[in-house]
Amino acid sequence: QVQLVQSGAEVKKPGASVKVSCKASGYTFTSYYMHWVRQAPGQGLEWMGIINPSGGSTSYAQKFQGRVTMTRDTSTSTVYMELSSLRSEDTAVYYCARGRSSSSWWDYWGQGTLVTVSS
């Protein structure tokens, strides 16, 4: 069965970076795009960007340009999302979600990773 398993919760200080992983299983890793979405406490969903695991191409939301980097490791079927220059407003649950394309629906989601930014 399809599973997306994310890394555990992180606590970071302002200015630091965080790298969240999302390990895929149960399907052909390179056949689906992976999106990253975040949700601040009590807030809605916010799209951060997308990576094509097949070639590694990425596209990021303008808000995160210059601060986010998405990569993949095809040998372990894992995608990564690194966010730098963290500030308190980046405290959120970060999700990976699988989609057939940049405009398709997202049928499987990771369980979420809580990133807390606090001094």
Place this chain on the structure above:
Amino acid sequence: QSVLTQPPSVSGAPGQRVTISCTGSSSNIGAGYDVHWYQQLPGTAPKLLIYGNSNRPSGVPDRFSGSKSGTSASLAISGLQAEDEADYYCQSYDSSLSGSGVFGGGTKLTVL
């Protein structure tokens, strides 16, 4: 401010029917891009509820239905049950933004 607009909250009694609207613009829903809906129960990841405007994934009850017209879409839930109490989000694609998925702000459904 979300690109797609949803009402913050809706409510209904058990057994009733409620609808949740999702309004976009000419660069997303109005441009012909599909709308998808997700249900998020407290403390859990979102779950795909409706895809491609009106299609239900396997396992989603037929009490849930979706439609799209012009620059808007709607999610209807009939025969409300207590377990339907959750947050609901619409999602589409916007051609004016870099490669992106766009969301509505979410609607909290309360079953009275």
